[in-house]
Amino acid sequence: MTDISPTSADAPKPKAHGSLLEATPLMKRRNAAEKRFHAYGIAAIVVALLTLTVMLFTIIRDGHSAFYQATMTFPVTIDAAVVDKTGSGDVAEMSKVTTIGYARILGESLVKYLADEGLVVEGMTDKEITDMISKDAPARLRDRVLADPSLVGQTVTVDAFTGGRVDGYFKGRVTREIAERDSNVTVTQLDMADLMEEAGVLRSKFNWSFITAPDASDLRPEAAGLGVALLGTLYMMLLTFIFTLPIGVAASIYLEEFAPKNRLTDLIEVNISNLAAVPSIVYGILGLAIFINFAGLPSSAPLVGALVLTLMTLPTIIIATRAAIRAVPPSIRDAALGVGASKMQTVVHHVLPLAAPGILTGTILGLASAAGETGPLLLIGMVAFVTNYPASPLDGGFLDPASALPVQVYSWASRSDPAFIERSSGAIIVLLIFLFFMNALAIVLRRRFERRW
Amino acid sequence: MNDMRIVERDVDITENKITARGVQVYYGTNHALKDVDVDILDKTVTAFIGPSGCGKSTFLRCLNRMNDTVASARVEGKILLEGEDIYDPKVDPVQLRAKVGMVFQKPNPFPKSIYDNVAYGPKIHGLTRNKAELDEIVEKSLRRAAIWNEVKDRLDASGTGLSGGQQQRLCIARAVATNPEVLLMDEPCSALDPIATAQVEELIDELRAEYSVVIVTHSMQQAARVSQKTAFFHLGHLVEYGETGQIFTNPQDPRTESYITGRIG
Amino acid sequence: MSVGILTLIVLALAVVGFFVGRSRAMSSVGGDARKLHSLPGYYGQTVSLFTAVPAFALMALWLFVQPMVIDARIVGQLGPQIAEDATASKLAMEDVSRIASGLDALQAARGMTNEEMRDMRADFSDIRGRLAEVGVALGSEVNPQIFEMAKDYRIMQARGAMMMSVLVLAAAAAGFVVALRRIHGEFRARNVSETFVRWLLIASAGVAILTTIGIVMSLMSETIRFFGMYPIADFFLGFTWNPQFRGGSDLGLIPLLWGTLYISFVSMVVAVPIGIFAAIYTAEYAPPKVRAVVKPVIELIAGIPTVVFGLFALVTVGPFLRDYIAMPLGLGNSGSSVMTAGLVIGVLNIPFISSLTDDIINAVPQSMRDGSYGLGATKSETIRKVVLPAALPGIVGAILLAASRAIGETMIVTMGAGAAAKLGLNPFEAMTTITVKIVSQLTGDIAFDAPETLVAFALGMTLFVITLCLNIFALWIVRKYREQYE
Structure with missing residues (x-):
């Protein structure tokens, strides 16, 4: 403190304040500062909520399609000559047939079915058609047959996933341009997929196996589950x-x-x-x-x-x-x-x-x-x-x-x-x-x- | 009530500082203050007395619009400060509060140094141009609050380290530093011991020379000791308002009399 | 006898003990409960506690110690060369335990007797083929020495389990009898059982101390081993991080520490202003209805797992920063970067800072605000000059806690910061952190005798010490601040 001479209590008081009804320039500045401060608070809230929204939005946008899977429905004749070579009907014997055998049955059945239905794409090989089926489908068919050997020799309707790329095509992840450069899928397969969808053979179905199935390898994203x-x-x-x-x-x-x-x-x-x-x-x-x-x-x-x-x-x-x-x-x-x-x-x-x-x-x-x-x-x-x-x-x-x-x-x-x-x-x-x-x-x-x- | 000493004082001031007409206050649906008319004089100590919950503090907080900080409160009617309606939409409550200072029930120094406590008001209102002027205001205010001698050697010490009475006088110095015209005091001595109370009461009497002081008090003795005018509130009504001596010796309203003699309260 | 059955037996004994103890107490006073010192139930409770608790404690201890003892004895049989080589003995132990579990399965499937099992010989019987039949696939033919050890292993395990069953049952029975014999009318059963329970409570509270000891011990022992293989100065002062599979690695801490601090700094630049302003808004400005919605929604962010933020950094924030900021400005072409991880950690920390700050601001007494308003201060002046200074120590504490969280954050940096240890200033470049390297050195194939694995413990120790210092300091500040207003 500097040594100021003491002022007496009854010194004349300067009139410090003007009318209440007009804001002084200082008051205007102070109120502007007040508004700015308030705005910063709202901005902080908006930024936080916006980020949360964007995050949840992107996750739902990217993730909701995991619950749906492009699925082909077609009749499959379970050839006894392939799955039950001895004809004994013994499950232990039948379990020696690996998924490769079932993949062949599925592939042949799909090719035949598409031809019967008149769904044909110019220049498409049978292998291309077979490759549209997920590598996961044979394993499921095998489990189904082993659980119920009476299916052998019969014709059953099978819901089989398509491969990951065809599924990605319906989900917008894979385009024809990408397919031209991708060795795992061909443009012809995509054309066929379109045809199959029109004919109702291929549909997007709710994918329970995403929730119930175990994890799957890098090559079979469509089969991976939780x-x-x-x-x-x-x-x-x-x-x-x-x-x-x-x-x-x-x-x-x-x-x-x-x-x-x-x-x-x-x-x-x-x-x-x-x-x-x-x-x-x-x-x-x-x-x-x-x-x-x-x-x-x-x-x-x-x-x-x-x-x-x-x-x-x-x-x-x-x-x-x-x-x-x-x-x-x-x-x-x-x-x-x-x-x-x-x-x-x-x-x-x-x-x-x-x-x-x-x-x-x-x-x-x-x-x-x-x-x-x-x-x-x-x-x-x-x-x-x-x-x-x-x-x-x-x-x-x-x-x-x-x-x-x-x-x-x-x-x-x-x-x-x-x-x-x-x-x-x-x-x-x-x-x-x-x-x-x-x-x-x-x-x-x-x-x-x-x-x- | 026989020991009550009522100082005969001249009330030669007739200039109205605050004029209130038909003031109603609601907290949500609760009608807390009903139709209050009152004229508060310049350079006078006016005491508001009445039992708990009678609305005296509510009315006090209307006078500098502190009720604005309570979300559910709603004020109707007119309150004029030197002829200007303080509830006019054009009025900035912030500017109003610089003119109508307030001291609270519990001493509430900021957790800053004594100097910064007092300098706070002048700083935000831009009352000074340099440090020297600020120093001067701080010293003047502390002198006016009769605490200068006790704290002049430790202005950098924290305001919260003072005793209760000193804290309250510091708060008064803080209020005085913004150069207000009216000082509102909401039961300023209720948290203080008798000696500190006597010091603050003496101070209030001195402040009358420059300010219009309005004090809410629970203690009738205190009202009698410090005020020239007294208003008695009961259940949200202003029952009686007049010279302090007259209210305490010759109340007109039976309710006032009952309160004075201790039958209600 | 399996652990489950043993548990059930002890529990059953405890229940029986309750009723026996109770009725014994009642009959000792001729059925008049008023003459007992305590309520009849307490006599039962005493017997139950004495029966079950020591038995279970013994069982837990045994289960913990037995594998270690058996492993040590098996490894001892391998001969000194293998026993001293940690990797070799670990591999051998794995073989032993796999064959042993195969033998278990074989015995169960074929109903073989223990004598038949003992007579099996690795060089005569087709062990590999027989094990494959019960679903245990072995990579190579069975080494006779390992096979004998597996048989020993099974015998020791069976013997151990037998001994455990006997001892646990003995402990339970002893507790049962001791407690029962002490029961008579004057026995202060309530006091005894309450003291017993009280010791259980103390033991539970002691878990906290045990956890800390566990953390420090596990970090310390491996860190000391690491410094035995790698010079301590090279770790703390090394400027290169370059682990090699075949030794000769550079394991310098500095680049990792730099990445950690740089990313934490970016995150704090985001989280501190946004968090504090959000708290100011919710605590001081927001109308009650808005506050009732906004505050829980912001705190929702805190309930989202960090791996979700990690994916957000990887899939959305990283590519966005790369395509719209880093590439046009020529600052790099990496999606994972200091900026990506820093921004996302910042968002994660917003609710942490804002809710702590909100609490602290609310703890500032209303009388402070009234004092300031009464002098004609605006709301923002009151907040800036009275509320925030009064709350400052608490806010500093909250910021330090947030910094410690940013430094210890794992998933966001693993997915968003990159793996390249670099000392650089460009925030759009990938850098890496201590936590990323802990994860990468301790997942996949790990060898506990290589400095490349053990360095993770030294990194963990460094991380633990840094965050511990920050936490202690922050908690001390917060505690001091609380005392001020209490």
Whole structure:
């Protein structure tokens, strides 16, 4: 402060303000600044919401077609000479015939059917027609015949996927220009596909196998499905729920109701809040080093995935659970203690039931975030190419190799064929629906049982 | 109420600072203030008294449009400041509040230095051209709030580190620094101990020389000690308004009398 | 006896214990529950807990330790050369366990007795053919030594499982008897069982500490092994990252660290202003109805898995930046770039910053705002000069936490940043990060004796230390800030 001479309290006061009805130039500038500031806020919101919209839009645009698949419907005569050479009808003998035999049956039947129907494209070879059928179709026909040997010798109607490129043609991914340069598809095949569509032989059908079938190799994008990944995610969520709920609730009760204020408690508290912020990939390293390398559990197993996700989500769940327990007013505890209940009785009889909705909500939200986790699962081998469903939990299915939804998104996205981008986006749609239901469940629980004190 | 000392004061000012006519306030569907007419004089301390929830604070917050910050509040009627309607759409409430300063119930210094607390108003209203002028305003305001001697050596210390009474006087200095014409005080002593209360009351009496002061208070003794005019509010109505001495010794309305003698409240 | 059946037996014993304990307590006082110290249920509960908990703890410990002991003994049989070579012993162990599980399947399919199994010889019986029949395909003929080890392995496993069953059942029975014998009318059953439960609670809280110890141990041990093979100075100060399959790799941290920090910086440039302004809008300006819609929708972003953002970066943002900005300006032709990953991580972090900031702004007392409005400040002046300065420590904490998330983010950089370790300034070039390299070094074929694999642990350690420092600092600031208004 400079040494100003003190001014007396009753010094004449300058008239500082003009009329209220006119804005001073300064006031105009200040109001303009106010408007700008407000606009920045709205702009920030708009940018955030716009990005979200664009992201969801592109994913739905790219992914919705994964649920539909160009499918050919035609009669197939199952030639006994090919599939049942001995004529014994013995399934064990029949299973020696590989898919190559069935591919021949399918191809011949399609060529014959198209010729009968008068669907002909100039200069198209029989091989080109046969190649339009997905490499996946023979395997399905073989499964069907082996499951029901009485079909041998009969003519059955078959729904067979087209190959990925023909399917891509109907989805706008493949054009005639691309087809001219692509060795996997010819322009003639596309012409034939158009003809078949007009004749109603080829139609776009809802593709259940995208949801139920296991993954397929790079060459058969049309057959790749989410079955194994969905089962893997379900197994992991189930186990993670079983592990986190009791441990999370027990740890929270201890810290919130029993823990003495001492160094150890402080250490645990600091530990938990730090663990909640440790990058998820570090938990992947932990899982690889401890569960797989040290304890010798198999890699790619849902059990290992669940253990990693449990350790990863426990801190978040403990934080949410403690908040729910803390929200129960102390007056309830006082009332119970006042009638002579022990501390443990107070907690079990009064605090826990009142906090239960909050605890469940927090746990479900924690599980939902675990369900979308990818990085740590990559390190414990869940990115492996798995085509067998894991067994049921009672037969040790938790130790069978499996995949997980978000990991499937990643592994499809990293394949070269653009058809897999469609699959990847489709898998995201399934994943988001899965998460949506988990979150909706949490919201319903909260709405239904929420208590305001 | 026998110990009440009512200072005989001359109220020689007759110039109206604020004129309110037919003021109604609604919070949502709740009709909080009903048809209030009042004239507030310049260079006078006017006290609003009444039981809790009677609308006195609501009315005070109408006078500088602080009710605008409550989304559900709606004000009807006319309030004129020197003949200009403060609810005119052309009026910027921001500009109005520079003229009609306010001190709140709980001392609320900003978590900044004492100097910055006081300099805040002059800075945003552009009252100074340089640091020297700002320094001068800060010192003058702190002197007026009778806290200069206590804080002159630690102007850089945080305003939140002061005692309750000092914080409230700091808030008064902060309000005075924008050079207002009216000072509104919403129960300024309710969070203070008796000694701090006495200091603030003394200060209010001094401020009367320059400002029109309106004070809401719960304490009838305080109203009697500091004000020249008193308005009694009850259930959203302005029941009675007049010279402080007259309200406390010879109330016209039976409700006022009941309140003064402690039967309602 | 399988683990499942053993579990069921112990559980059944615990249930029985509950009723026996309860009725024993009741009969000790002649059926008058009032004479008991505790409610009858507590006597049952005590017996149940003493029966089940030690037994299950023993079982978990056994399941964890047994494979390690058996593996060590099998590897010991291989002779010192193989036992010391980690890769060779691992391969041998895999063969052993595959043959052993094949033998299990064979025994189950053929109904063979243990004696018949013991008499099988790799050089006489057609083991490979017989195993193939039960669905276990072997790459080559069975080595007699490995086959004998597989038989040993099976025997040891069977013996181990047997011993575990016996010991677990013994523990359960001992707990059952000890608890039951202590029951009489004056027995303070409630206190005993509550103390027991309390120890369970403490153990659960201890999982947090165990996790941290697990993280530090697993990172430390492999990192130390790595530094035994690769000079520590070359790792921390190396400017080249170039892993080779056949040794002689350059494993310098600097380019990875640079990529990580550069991408995080870009992401913060996006997330901080947008996040803070979004929070200011929702907390201060938005009418309640707008706030009720906008806030949850923005927080929706936080609930979307990062792999979705990764695909968005790969399919949409990357090609867009490449085609419309980088190529026309001649800045490069790569879809994956610092900019791609940075922008998308920035979007991911917007809700994180905005919801933390929103909470912090709401914690600033209303009286502060009133004070400022009362002096004639506009809303933006109040926010800029009173609310934000008051909330600053909390906002800084939120920003640091967001930075730590950006540094540790994995999927978006794996899919959007590229794999080339480069030290450059052009944000439209592909660069790589610590997390990308952790993933790439630890997926696919990994050998735990090669520096190229172990470097991932050193990278993980670096990442852990960096984020830990940021987190501790941020949490400390946030905590300090909370105390100020409580």
